[in-house]
Amino acid sequence: MRLQPILLVVAGLGGITLGIISAGSWLDAGHSRASGAASPSLDRPRERRSTDQDARGADDSRRVVSPGSAEATALDGTDAGESATGESAEAESAEQQARARELDTLRARARAAQDELSKARERIARLEQEVEAERSARPARTRHEYDLTPEDWKKLAAQATVKYRVPCTAAHRAPSDQNLAALGLAPEDYAAVRDAFASSVTRQREALLPLCAAALDGRIDVARALNLDACLTMIFSTASQRAENPRQSARDVAAFMAGGAPRPDDESALTERAFLALAEESNRFEDDLAAAFGPDEAHHITFSDVLCFSRSSYSYGQEPNEDRR
Helix, strand or coil, rough: CCCHHHHHHHHHHHHHHHHHHHHHHHHHHHHHHHCCCHHHHHHHHHHHHHHHHHHHHHHHCCCCCCCCHHHHHHHHHHHHHHHHHHHHHHHHHHHHHHHHHHHHHHHHHHHHHHHHHHHHHHHHHHHHHHHHEEEEEEEECCCCCCCCCCCHHHHHCCEEEEEEEEEEHHHHHHHCHHHHHHHHCCHHHHHHHHHHHHHHHHHHHHHHHHHHHHHHCCHHHHHCCCCCHHHHHHHHCHHHHHCHHHHHHHHHHHHHHHCCCCCCCCCCHHHHHHHHHHHHHHHHHHHHHHHHCCCHHHHHHCCCCCCCEEEEEEEECCEEEECCC
């Protein structure tokens, strides 16, 4: 009966021992999971990969490129290309800025020119209005331009100007039957007009040839060989050599024709006597016609544009001007 209790005790002690061992194993396994430790088969490869990458990075950072190597040449080419590209971009930028500045300058000039053009057009418009107003205010002239009154001569004297209109002196410019018929004259009146023309040519030559000879140092033979236009040119071209003042001569003759100055005499300057002979010739020609046709018809013939007349204007104002037609 004693053996059975002993066996029970031994069996109980064995069960307790097995329970302790099982509990220890369970505690070890739970402690490892709670600490976050991975199993050896999973954790080691991850740690190795990280270590290999770090090692390769360290090797790259420690690698030295030898001069002249292919890798060094490639690096140098990259740097040179980047430098060339930068210089090209800078040059292109400078050229663009230069074009932009030139464009701004040209636009400014164009605006200034446009402004000046606008101002000029406005000024032209105002002047045209003023001129038109003056013309409208002035009564229209019904007389011939060279049909000069004493008032006209007074104005010319203030401008130091002499104007005249005389029959043409060339033989081939004598009135033709066709011209005289255009005046409404009867054939029997043609001779009277031709005589008046011939008398005018004679007076002009008698008045101007001596003056021409004087300008040629007394060479009357040379003067006779010249036509009247050439004589006039000689008289006026040599005036400065004789210390004459053509401007004063023009003013004196115009003042005489206006009735406000004495008649120039034979001691007057050659230019003054030439102006006087030509300025008076129109009146003398009209007087010759008046004896045959009466004053009205004589005036009509004298200032008609059918017959040949020589017209001239010598002006010595602010800017001396000669207008001979």
